[in-house]
Amino acid sequence: MTEPMILHEYAFSGNCYKIRLTAAHLGIPLERREYDISTGETRTPDFLANINTNGRIPVLQQGDFRLPESNAACWWLATGSALIPSDRDAQANMLRWMFWEQYDHEPNIAVLRRWMSVIGEANLDELQRMQLPLKRKAGAAALALMNDHLAGRHWFAGNAFSLADIVLYAYTHVAEAGGFTLDDYPHVQAWAAQVAALPGHIALDA
Helix, strand or coil: CCEEEEEEEEEHHHEEEEEEEEHHHHCCCCEEECCCHHCCCCCCCHHHHHHHCCCCEEEECCCEEECHHHHHHHHHHHCCCCCCCCHHHHHHHHHHHHHHHHHHHHHHHHHHHHHHHHHCHHCCCHHHHHHHHHHHHHHHHHHHHHHCCCCCCCCCCCCCCCHHHHHHHHHHHCCCCCCCHHHCHHHHHHHHHHCCCCCCCCCCCC
């Protein structure tokens, strides 16, 4: 009997949503286990010893196998499926966007979403306040780059929906919660609507 797949997560997180969305498109059931990161539930001795020594989520688990890092978990789930292009160039481009998402996109767009909608601007500490203008500028630049790339094309890598679209959609479609205006990026808006209309799609709060 195949071991169930367990997702250790914080449902608000776009990084956790990426994995749920990938699994939904593949028809893979996930057992979800929720943790409250605000109270340190991922820093307990039990979690550190048995789930992730880095004290972070998401973690995808099957039996004794545990895989942290959202984009790696999406890749593991999608291996052998149409979500990973078979064409070498398209696959490399998919990886390019997945790496870029974690380096340039998520640290700005996702962080501002949390700061604005969970912590609240009035409650930010001095360091966070100092970082606000830089993160807003970098987040806007990321959205502009996406918008330019999507001009004249439907998907980020190759000619089909792939993991690149999934990982970028997760935080992009809720970017306005961080103070960005998606009306300024019409190609991004059209792409996000296209992703949401696909069969198998699930919402962030599903």
